Amino acid sequence: xxxxxxxxxxLELYPHKVEQIELQSVRPKETVWTVATxxxxxxxxxxxxxxxxxxxYAEAHRHLQQxxxxxxxxxxxxxxxLCVAGGTQAYVLYDVVSGKEVGYYDVEQLEHxxxxxxxxxxxxxxxxxxxxxxxxxxxxxxxxxxxxxxxELSGYxxxxxxxxxxxxxxxxxxxxxxxxxxxEEAVEQLESxxxxxxxxxxxxxTGFIHKxxxxxxxxxxxxxxxxxxxxxxVIDLPVRDIQVLLHKVMKKMAVWDxxxxxxxxxxxxxxxxxxxxxxxxLEAELLFPxxxxxxxxxxxxxxxxxxxxxxYMWELQTAITVERTKQDALRRTPLPSLL
Numbered sequence: 001x002x003x004x005x006x007x008x009x010x011l012e013l014y015p016h017k018v019e020q021i022e023l024q025s026v027r028p029k030e031t032v033w034t035v036a037t038x039x040x041x042x043x044x045x046x047x048x049x050x051x052x053x054x055x056x057y058a059e060a061h062r063h064l065q066q067x068x069x070x071x072x073x074x075x076x077x078x079x080x081x082l083c084v085a086g087g088t089q090a091y092v093l094y095d096v097v098s099g100k101e102v103g104y105y106d107v108e109q110l111e112h113x114x115x116x117x118x119x120x121x122x123x124x125x126x127x128x129x130x131x132x133x134x135x136x137x138x139x140x141x142x143x144x145x146x147x148x149x150x151x152e153l154s155g156y157x158x159x160x161x162x163x164x165x166x167x168x169x170x171x172x173x174x175x176x177x178x179x180x181x182x183x184e185e186a187v188e189q190l191e192s193x194x195x196x197x198x199x200x201x202x203x204x205x206t207g208f209i210h211k212x213x214x215x216x217x218x219x220x221x222x223x224x225x226x227x228x229x230x231x232x233x234v235i236d237l238p239v240r241d242i243q244v245l246l247h248k249v250m251k252k253m254a255v256w257d258x259x260x261x262x263x264x265x266x267x268x269x270x271x272x273x274x275x276x277x278x279x280x281x282l283e284a285e286l287l288f289p290x291x292x293x294x295x296x297x298x299x300x301x302x303x304x305x306x307x308x309x310x311x312y313m314w315e316l317q318t319a320i321t322v323e324r325t326k327q328d329a330l331r332r333t334p335l336p337s338l339l
Contacts, residue, residue, distance in 0.1 A: 060129070
């Protein structure tokens with residue numbers, strides 16, 4: 001099998017004696033193998049990425065290890081390299097970390113996950129990638145991104161108006177005006193000294209974030225939480241990670257649970273406290289209709305060929321409910337008062 005042959009060739013560059021290679025998963029841009037070696041079980045990941053970008057991710061992983069953050073150990077090649085490049089593909093090898101999966105319906109586990117996220121952000125600070133690494137930097141770019149997404153939503157609004165018999169477009173049209181208004185309000189909130197200071201001032205953020213934090217990246221082992229691997233990072237404000245994970249939790253609940261949100265933010269605050277002004281920026285990030293915009297984009301660009309009309313409607317209805325209840329909660333209770 002060609003993939004097995006590729007994995008074996010890559011593993012020859014590492015100092016471990018390979019005993020067995022087993023294909024674990026294949027995705028459009030990622031292939032994963034488990035590898036039994038004389039030094040324990042490893043995980044080899046192949047990703048579609050330019051070498052410099054994968055080096056950026058690997059250097060971030062090494063930075064976390066150097067800061068004593070609980071993450072699977074990254075294995076070096078015989079020449080001391082952090083990753084292996086092969087054309088349009090790049091490879092990294094980690095130790096396998098086993099443990100209990102972290103779920104979205106266990107409140108205690110969720111609190112531990114948000115504490116862990118705070119520790120991740122603390123450990124990420126003072127990161128200085130090498131000149132060979134291809135950085136991903138989003139500091140200061142939120143206003144432009146928000147504006148672009150709102151323009152995109154306005155475009156979908158015009159498209160929906162021509163689909164008069166389409167249930168998705170009918171529901172979308174009934175709601176998009178309020179979502180655009182919330183997005184404009186979020187843009188206005190970014191026009192603050194706090195955003196400028198955190199992205200470009202003397203107190204500029206020096207760390208990185210997970211980019212697409214998911215509980216599937218975490219396991220509980222021996223009473224502690226560990227990160228199984230670091231798929232990708234970006235230099236951006238930590239409140240983006242908080243927003244992403246909160247939305248993933250609340251989407252599972254199909255409604256914004258204000259009490260649960262408060263508990264999770266309090267858990268995060270215990271390991272990485274933010275200022276009131278920084279929590280105001282989190283409010284802006286939460287106020288922006290990310291879920292609604294994401295579903296609309298998938299539908300009107302046909303990004304999910306395997307989704308049925310019923311699936312799209314369920315996703316839109318859930319997004320609308322979460323967005324509305326979240327916006328009501330944010331306007332009723334400022335985030336700093338929850339801590």
